[in-house]
Structure formats: C-alpha cells, structure tokens
Amino acid sequence: xxxxxxxxxxxxxxxxxxxxxxxxxxxxxxxxxxxxxxxxxxxxxxxxxxxxxxxxxxxxxxxxxxxxxxxxxxxxxxxxxxxxxxxxxxxxxxxxxxxxxxxxxxxxxxxxxxxxxxxxxxxxxxxxxxxxxxxxxxxxxxxxxxxxxxxxxxxxxxxxxxxxxxxxxxxxxx
Ligand SMILES: *[C@@H]1O[C@H](CO)[C@@H](O)[C@H](O)[C@H]1NC(C)=O
Numbered sequence: 001x002x003x004x005x006x007x008x009x010x011x012x013x014x015x016x017x018x019x020x021x022x023x024x025x026x027x028x029x030x031x032x033x034x035x036x037x038x039x040x041x042x043x044x045x046x047x048x049x050x051x052x053x054x055x056x057x058x059x060x061x062x063x064x065x066x067x068x069x070x071x072x073x074x075x076x077x078x079x080x081x082x083x084x085x086x087x088x089x090x091x092x093x094x095x096x097x098x099x100x101x102x103x104x105x106x107x108x109x110x111x112x113x114x115x116x117x118x119x120x121x122x123x124x125x126x127x128x129x130x131x132x133x134x135x136x137x138x139x140x141x142x143x144x145x146x147x148x149x150x151x152x153x154x155x156x157x158x159x160x161x162x163x164x165x166x167x168x169x170x171x172x173x174x
Pocket of ligand 1: 137
C-alpha cells in the first residue's frame with residue numbers, strides 16, 4: 001500500500017485517518033447518550049467540560065421551548081440544566097422555563113401543587129450536553145439526574161482509543 005519513497009507521508013495520512021475514525025466514533029457515542037435528535041455543536045468548546053442547555057424563559061409549552069430555544073454555552077459557574085414546568089390540573093402546560101443552573105438551584109427539584117391556582121409546578125435538573133429535552137410532569141421525572149460515571153467512562157474510552165491508535169501505528173510501521 002505504501003511505497004518506500006512515500007512511506008512517511010503515507011503513515012501520517014494513515015494516522016490522520018485513524019484519528020478521524022476514532023473521533024467520529026466518539027461523536028456517535030455522544031449522540032447515543034443524548035436524547036432524541038439534538039443538534040451537536042460544531043463551534044469549539046469555550047472551556048473544558050463545557051456544555052449547553054435548552055434555554056427559554058416562560059414559554060407556553062415544551063415544543064415551543066425546544067423549537068426556539070437559544071443555542072449557547074452555559075457559563076462556567078453552572079454545572080446542570082434546569083427545567084421548570086407549570087401545568088393545570090388537566091395536565092395542560094402553561095409555562096416552561098429552561099436554563100443552565102448551579103448545584104444550589106437544583107436543590108429545589110420535585111413537584112409542588114398550588115391550591116389557590118390549582119396549578120402544579122415541577123422542577124427537574126440533569127447533567128450533560130443539552131440534557132433538558134423533556135419536561136417534568138410528576139415525582140418520577142421531577143428529579144436531579146446526575147451522570148455519575150461520566151468522568152471515569154470518558155477517561156476509559158480515551159485510554160482505549162490511545163491504545164488502539166498505538167496498536168494500529170505499530171502495525172503500519174511494521
Ligand atoms: C410520570 O410522567 C410520565 C411522563 O408523562 C409517565 O410516563 C409516568 O407514567 C408518570 N408516572 C407516574 C407515577 O405518574
């Protein structure tokens with residue numbers, strides 16, 4: 001495949017190919033972790049472990065929140081995506097608010113029924129890139145969902161990829 005005169009260039013190209021292959025593999029994995037068909041960011045991350053949330057302020061329902069939500073990076077002091085959902089006793093949404101949130105703001109997850117207006121407010125928090133797709137509707141989903149294994153699994157995958165890259169490079173050199 002590689003002639004002697006071109007072998008260095010050839011190896012470099014091969015290595016680049018493997019990199020692209022592994023990177024696209026990561027994209028697919030990341031896509032699997034995210035819910036639904038969320039757009040993946042093409043702009044560079046502003047800082048390590050940066051993420052985005054669906055962001056909208058007091059919109060009429062979830063569809064209109066996600067449809068027109070701002071697509072921007074969360075500030076560095078935030079760690080989670082928070083969703084506030086107000087709905088009537090018939091389950092009809094009256095207000096959806098989504099934003100980036102600190103750990104402190106996420107202490108208020110759960111559902112509260114307001115007797116005076118007969119409306120219910122549910123708040124949920126989640127961790128990860130654009131994780132706040134759905135809205136909380138009851139105590140089952142009005143929770144603080146944290147990805148415990150994120151850092152470990154991320155570094156494991158990196159180690160596996162590095163090993164794979166080293167192995168393939170050795171094969172090419174031989
Ligand atoms: C909570 O809401 C979800 C989604 O609307 C529904 O699938 C689930 O059955 C509900 N759980 C309870 C305990 O009502």
